[in-house]
Amino acid sequence: ILNGGVYVGQNKFLCFADTIHWQDIVRNPWASNFTLVPTNGSSGCGRCHKSCTGRCWGPTEHHCQTLTKTVCAEQCDGRCYGPYVSDCCHRECAGGCSGPKDTDCFACMNFNDSGACVTQCPQTFVYNPTTFQLEHNHNAKYTYGAFCVKKCPHNFVVDSSSCVRACPSSKMEVEENGIKMCKPCTDICPKACDGIGTGSLVSAQTVDSSNIDKFINCTKINGNLIFLVTGIHGDPYHTIAAINPEKLNIFQTVREITGYLNIQSWPENMTDFRVFSNLVTIGGRALYSGLSLLILKQQGITSLQFQSLKQISAGNIYITDNSNLCYYHTVNWTSLFSTPSQKTVIHRNKKAENCTADGMVCNELCSSDGCWGPGPDQCLSCKRFIRGKTCIDSCNLYDGEFREFANGSVCVECDPQCEKMEENMITCYGPGPDHCTKCFHFKDGPNCVEKCPDGLQGANSFIFKYADEDRECHPCHPNCTQG
Numbered sequence: 001i002l003n004g005g006v007y008v009g010q011n012k013f014l015c016f017a018d019t020i021h022w023q024d025i026v027r028n029p030w031a032s033n034f035t036l037v038p039t040n041g042s043s044g045c046g047r048c049h050k051s052c053t054g055r056c057w058g059p060t061e062h063h064c065q066t067l068t069k070t071v072c073a074e075q076c077d078g079r080c081y082g083p084y085v086s087d088c089c090h091r092e093c094a095g096g097c098s099g100p101k102d103t104d105c106f107a108c109m110n111f112n113d114s115g116a117c118v119t120q121c122p123q124t125f126v127y128n129p130t131t132f133q134l135e136h137n138h139n140a141k142y143t144y145g146a147f148c149v150k151k152c153p154h155n156f157v158v159d160s161s162s163c164v165r166a167c168p169s170s171k172m173e174v175e176e177n178g179i180k181m182c183k184p185c186t187d188i189c190p191k192a193c194d195g196i197g198t199g200s201l202v203s204a205q206t207v208d209s210s211n212i213d214k215f216i217n218c219t220k221i222n223g224n225l226i227f228l229v230t231g232i233h234g235d236p237y238h239t240i241a242a243i244n245p246e247k248l249n250i251f252q253t254v255r256e257i258t259g260y261l262n263i264q265s266w267p268e269n270m271t272d273f274r275v276f277s278n279l280v281t282i283g284g285r286a287l288y289s290g291l292s293l294l295i296l297k298q299q300g301i302t303s304l305q306f307q308s309l310k311q312i313s314a315g316n317i318y319i320t321d322n323s324n325l326c327y328y329h330t331v332n333w334t335s336l337f338s339t340p341s342q343k344t345v346i347h348r349n350k351k352a353e354n355c356t357a358d359g360m361v362c363n364e365l366c367s368s369d370g371c372w373g374p375g376p377d378q379c380l381s382c383k384r385f386i387r388g389k390t391c392i393d394s395c396n397l398y399d400g401e402f403r404e405f406a407n408g409s410v411c412v413e414c415d416p417q418c419e420k421m422e423e424n425m426i427t428c429y430g431p432g433p434d435h436c437t438k439c440f441h442f443k444d445g446p447n448c449v450e451k452c453p454d455g456l457q458g459a460n461s462f463i464f465k466y467a468d469e470d471r472e473c474h475p476c477h478p479n480c481t482q483g
């Protein structure tokens, strides 16, 4: 019994339980409250067989209790199969053994690796001392209950080094080299949802307060998104309340709409469609009168703010009668199209010259490709450099709170293992911990590391290194086993 104690009570006819030496069975009688209420043993119960020396599970000579712990030599670290120092079990054995090896255990304390009891299964990654990196271990095994297995059973997926039934919510299932694995999602996990007019929303006409919660965490809309006045302002006839404008932020997670986007109503005081700031693709697989994007008669809208939109794969565009809409004319819509037959109908929005006169022009950091709205994060492309989604003048190469290097025109933050250099000195010259000017902590080969390898599993042994006065890691002598 590896954890917890024992309670045996109120079993009127039970015999022999009070003869058992429970301390020999329970791993740690002091850690948990260990209770035994002996049953009414005296009356009607026989004695243990005479070969059992008074301890037994039942009446015959086959029922004797074999002691494997309390009778061991002091040197044994746990269990034994005899009273002598040479009779100790391997320390990974749980309930005794037939010999001294890790393959002689009756049961394993931790994991059973093809008959041998081990502390951990062969790890997924091992340290390669020549490349100074953790590399995939071809002999890796996964834990499946108390077993180490080469392959997870059917219907199980690998999550780091274990077989699990389903990935945790922050990870998604992917297949790599024929192995189903859980991988952390960057940002938010993909989730496909029905659009208006498909699947569970087949009879819906518009996004409204009764169905908007179905779009929570969706990254892909299979179908269309339609916003009509009966959705935005409510439909008393069908007792549907108006949408709380805040709720439209649910659409921030949407990256793809496979059908069309049709906006004919929008809350009056919202001046743009920034809730679609992560929308990358409009598929146009379904069209509305030949249209994949329709924005009609929205007097409150001043800018579209589709800052991530890169592609409209099919269908035409219709943006008309939005009397305050600017910036639309700076966008080269054909550059978003996939086929030459796609067309734009863009009429009767705010005149370009009136937009310019009112200062509603692209930010100066935008290139001549135009923009979706005001500010340096609405450009279709940047004049100089970009950090995340925002155009900037220059990267933080030599100064600033966090330092960067320039990958083309993209500013990328230096690896956290790089030491931030004083002003006028570059902190890193590329990605990863092997492109630092100086290490923040220690240096192992070309890599900056948090600490020197300290018992990392290598291909055949554990790897220990020490740091010299220059904080560089060097291997310990091979005879050192603990660093």
Ligand SMILES: *[C@@H]1O[C@H](CO)[C@@H](O)[C@H](O)[C@H]1NC(C)=O
Residues within 6 Å of the ligand: 032, 033
């Ligand atoms: C276990 O026993 C100790 C000492 O007798 C007592 O203080 C503690 O509350 C007990 N714990 C439980 C979980 O019964």
Ligand SMILES: *[C@@H]1O[C@H](CO)[C@@H](O)[C@H](O)[C@H]1NC(C)=O
Residues within 6 Å of the ligand: 012, 040, 043
């Ligand atoms: C134990 O056995 C005796 C005799 O049969 C009986 O009188 C007594 O009630 C029993 N005690 C319990 C706790 O069952």
Ligand SMILES: *[C@@H]1O[C@H](CO)[C@@H](O)[C@H](O)[C@H]1NC(C)=O
Residues within 6 Å of the ligand: 105, 106, 107, 108, 112, 113, 114, 115, 116, 117
């Ligand atoms: C380990 O597992 C094998 C079967 O996979 C089994 O035959 C063996 O008895 C197990 N060993 C221990 C100590 O549990």
Ligand SMILES: *[C@@H]1O[C@H](CO)[C@@H](O)[C@H](O)[C@H]1NC(C)=O
Residues within 6 Å of the ligand: 169, 216, 217
């Ligand atoms: C949405 O995602 C968040 C974060 O992953 C999670 O906590 C939440 O439960 C999800 N909500 C729904 C309705 O799926």
Ligand SMILES: *[C@@H]1O[C@H](CO)[C@@H](O)[C@H](O)[C@H]1NC(C)=O
Residues within 6 Å of the ligand: 245, 267, 269, 270
């Ligand atoms: C728009 O108006 C609603 C109430 O009519 C209010 O709850 C909301 O906060 C307003 N939103 C903005 C962006 O002003």
Ligand SMILES: *[C@@H]1O[C@H](CO)[C@@H](O)[C@H](O)[C@H]1NC(C)=O
Residues within 6 Å of the ligand: 332, 333, 334, 335
């Ligand atoms: C718009 O983009 C298309 C395709 O990228 C290009 O052929 C065309 O010259 C561009 N038009 C303008 C006015 O820049």
Ligand SMILES: *[C@@H]1O[C@H](CO)[C@@H](O)[C@H](O)[C@H]1NC(C)=O
Residues within 6 Å of the ligand: 351, 353, 354
């Ligand atoms: C728009 O600009 C024209 C001149 O180009 C001007 O006559 C008109 O008054 C302006 N309209 C608005 C609403 O500013």
